[in-house]
Amino acid sequence: WPGDADVTALTVLCQDHPFGGRSRLATIAGPLGAREWFARYCEVVVVSLVRLYLDLGLCFEPHQQNTLLELDGGWPSRCVVRDSQGYFHREAAHADMCAVIPELGEASESIFPEALADERLVYYPFINNALGVIDALAAGGCVEERVLLGDLRALLERERARGGRYPHTLLDR
Numbered sequence: 001w002p003g004d005a006d007v008t009a010l011t012v013l014c015q016d017h018p019f020g021g022r023s024r025l026a027t028i029a030g031p032l033g034a035r036e037w038f039a040r041y042c043e044v045v046v047v048s049l050v051r052l053y054l055d056l057g058l059c060f061e062p063h064q065q066n067t068l069l070e071l072d073g074g075w076p077s078r079c080v081v082r083d084s085q086g087y088f089h090r091e092a093a094h095a096d097m098c099a100v101i102p103e104l105g106e107a108s109e110s111i112f113p114e115a116l117a118d119e120r121l122v123y124y125p126f127i128n129n130a131l132g133v134i135d136a137l138a139a140g141g142c143v144e145e146r147v148l149l150g151d152l153r154a155l156l157e158r159e160r161a162r163g164g165r166y167p168h169t170l171l172d173r
Contacts (some may be wrong), residue, residue: 007070010069020102022140023140028074030140050125053117053170057089058089059117062105089112090112121170
């Protein structure tokens with residue numbers, strides 16, 4: 001990133017203000033429109049992770065502190081997952097991956113059965129990451145939690161209907 005880019009770990013945006021004020025996220029997103037901000041965050045972060053999972057079989061475990069979000073005028077514009085809790089690929093994608101990189105994930109045991117891959121993906125991108133953003137926006141008085149939960153559900157239903165190369169059992173949950 002260029003030196004003047006506004007890049008922040010998501011945990012820094014979402015954390016409670018140390019002196020009781022609004023989080024940095026609420027301060028930024030509130031005036032822009034929290035619901036619209038959340039929609040852009042979802043496209044940049046959540047949809048990207050879901051598409052990697054459904055289309056390529058790749059799985060990432062991005063905690064908030066490992067999710068770097070670039071803001072452009074306060075709006076989410078790009079996400080990088082660094083030093084993730086883990087990287088692996090789905091069993092359903094293993095043969096396709098090995099066609100490109102033989103024996104990929106075999107020595108490192110980073111090939112996950114579908115149920116375990118789904119479980120990991122429910123926690124990291126959704127519970128830890130997206131629900132943390134919803135909490136920070138709601139706690140900051142920007143929007144009702146239930147509104148953003150509904151928006152997240154609609155987005156996940158959209159992605160489920162869109163499908164992918166590999167089964168969408170994650171979004172069936």
